[in-house]
Amino acid sequence: MPSKNSYRTHPHAETELCEDGKRLYASALRFGRIARTEVEPAPCLMEFALLHPDPDDAGWLRPVPPAAALAQRLHPLEREIQDRRTLAVRLTDSFEPFMAITAQDLPTTHAITVLEGINRINSAIELAIADCKSEILTVQPGGGRSEHSLTEALERGRAVIARGITMRTLYQHTARHSQGTLAYAELMAEGNVEIRTLEELIERLMIFDRTVAFIPARDDSDVALELRHPGLVEYLAKVFEQLWARAVPLLEEAPYAPPTDGISGVQRSIAKLLVEGHVDEAIARRLGMNVRTCRAHIAKLAAALGSGSRAQLGFLIAQSGILDRDH
Known part of the structure; x- marks a missing residue:
């Protein structure tokens, strides 16, 4: 043995x-x-x-004998296959009544789909780009993009342009300080692409053919919502158009408000958000700048108004009347 x-x-x-x-x-x-x-x-x-x-x-x-040995080894497999087939029949019988109900109506599209994870979000967006026929609208808050992001955007943009699709994108004014973003805009200007900027924007938004839109569901960008309800998508498209009408072409000079009493237009925007109670990180995010730059502007604003503390700064902003001026 x-x-x-x-x-x-x-x-x-x-x-x-x-x-x-x-x-x-x-x-x-x-x-x-x-x-x-x-x-x-x-x-x-x-x-x-x-x-x-x-x-x-x-x-x-x-x-x-080989035939007997083979049959002996196949028997449990065939039994398992038969059990699986029986289970499949039972499951089909269980769902049959519900299938009959849905067969009475036209198929419906999910109005809101929650997308979890960067890979699933990117896959859904890539599918929307592939299905797009005529128009893409995007809002991209924040400052200049990284070289990697701009390279990817350039490849996608050229592929979209080649299909005759128009693109309109909104950045924030802070993106004007990024040479990479400006170079990207000049290359994309050769096609049906327009890029404009505003000082303050809503969160990230993408709309394809005004039939599907994507918005973030959390600040960390790991969860997004895919929207296909016509009312929701049309509402977001109107929001985009209102922002677009106020924005300035990226390759033109932005209409920065001239300083008044030593306070620039950006600092007035920061002052407004400070009075509303926003912290430095939130202000920086809304204005598309890093926190260090935001705090530097706050320091200049405090110096211009003669403030010795953060608490006093809010009072002096309200007392100065700088937020009442048309800028």
């Missing part, structure tokens, strides 16, 4: 035989039997039930 160690050091997949096993099983089939001592190098023959003891002589083994 083969030792336990031989089984442990001689593993096989269920569908395999080792070279020794193949040779010895073939020999047993040819001669009708084989000595036990010969099969010790191939314990898989006994494990797979391809040999059984010779009833006339314990020192010999007889081969199981």
